[in-house]
Amino acid sequence: MHIVVCMKQVPDSAQIRVHPVTNTIMRQGVPTISNPYDLFALEEAMRWRDRFGGEVTVLTMGPPMAEDSLRKALTFGADRAVLLTDRFFAGSDTLATSFALAGALAKIEQEFGKPLMIFTGKQTIDGDTAQVGPGIAKRLGLNQLTYVARIVDLAPEEGHITVERRAEGGVQVLSTRLPVLITMLEGVNEIRRGSLDDAFRAARAKIVTWNAADAGITDLTKCGLRGSPTIVKKVFAPPPRAEKAYQVATTDLSMEALAETVMDEIFKRQTSLEGDLMRFSAG
């Protein structure tokens, strides 16, 4: 069984700073990581590969340095890595990204066999759109299962899959036919630590690197900035709150005394609150 996992290398959002004067995001020197949500997808893919045999191919689109996150995926235990990189792809929004990835996936099918499942994370931590996965599914005409919390049953031979999907207000149990695109929820598994063999293999591996032409993508008007109708009009940092936080001092450290002091302070500042609460508790 061939499974493809689409991953993205993203800036480590925990380490991004906003320039205090210009309010722009300072990308320089921010370390990059594999999009954390994608790792749940990768682990899920590898588990089903381990169970039924086959291969996991990881695919990413990005600048040449995105190779790092692919190599990392190989260290975790993926079998093959494909990097889609071309300056024509620069500035892609989700529409252009899903176009390019769909093209690369078609090429992957030609080169390495038809994938029965394509995984992505539920979204990326830098864009947070959750649009690329469904976009790929639409372009390739695949059934799509988004926000999947658990794959209940998979029958590759019969071409059948059942999953639990977390939706607003409950869990949906969905069955559909393979091939399928799945966006995986976070927290559903834990990425494994690859074996020493995996680590060596990853360090020595040759990453399959394709530009647009290699991947058979010919319509460059649908790629990169030209193929991206999304326009970011303005990026700004929220203004700092005018009201400063303040410290409440107390010497008595018992729980009751602390609660009492804090409540007193709050009531002092929100004069109507105490009366409201009293009325509320009175019934």
Add this chain to the structure above:
Amino acid sequence: MDDTSYVGMHYRSEDFNEERPNRYTIIRAQFDKWFSRKVRDAGVVLLCETTVKELLRDTHGKVIGVKTDRDGGTALADVVILGEGVNGLVGQRSGLRSELKPDSVALAVKEMHFLPREVIESRFNLKGNEGVVIEAMGTITAGMTGTGFLYTNQESISVGIGCIVSDFAENGTTPYGLLEAFKNHPSIKPLLANSECKEYAAHLIPEGGYKSIPELFGDGWIVVGDAGQFVNAVHREGSNLAMTTGRIAGETVVWLKRRREELSKANLAEYKRRLDETFVMKDLKKYRKIPEFLHSNKHVFGLYPRLVSAAAQTWFRVDGADKLTKEKEILRSFRKGRSLPGLIGDAFKLARSWR
């Protein structure tokens, strides 16, 4: 330095702007990334996030590889070059050397204070790629053997202080307490004004010198860098020693392999022979008595800085007293602080350990 003053010596030279070998400060996180890329481009397989737990030996005790913390984690090798840093647990576990001795290792704490490049340049009078290093000793280490330091990077200032671990244990002072005091010293504080501390770190530094160098080679193994105690504490050099020992180790192994020699203890002795010919061993040997001297002469870190500082103040203050009286007062303070035989003895001991 005493509590309120410092007496300093400066050296700056336009010659340092020439492209000639010299020391410079570097951000390791960035350098290591660049360097590992070079290494991989040269064809080396680099494994990250893999911890070596132990050396692997054959029945004769020859080292034939390493055990790691990954599944199936055994890697075989003709030779293992251990560059595992100051707290070399693999070497200790594998019985190559004993645990670090508290009196031969320093604990240093450091903070990175960020400032715009222009501010650093004007504050320290720098241009281009110039930088400043300040080494400080005196009452800032609360009587312990150690030094404070401050150096400029392009957009940050590194400031820190370190002392011998056994001194910390005896003294009961905390490293962060020392660093706070150092940062608030009147001669350091203005240099850090308006900066933002964004990173901090602590590190052990092997400062035992020549006498604490462990066994450096054996059947199938070589030790390089901090793990081999290759730090020149007097001149604050370590990275260059580490790099040189690493290079010599590599060259030795390549040389032996080309001659199809076995990587046995007898043959790997070539590493030590080559090392002895470099500045690394020569310098460490020259200063072999210094750690002991500094450790047993705490006056160097308390009394003398105080005396020198007071002397400078007496000498430079214009207050109506005549110069001869001032000279006498300075001499008297030294003799009172550390008697004539004491002074001569210290000078003699220092001179002897310097040779």
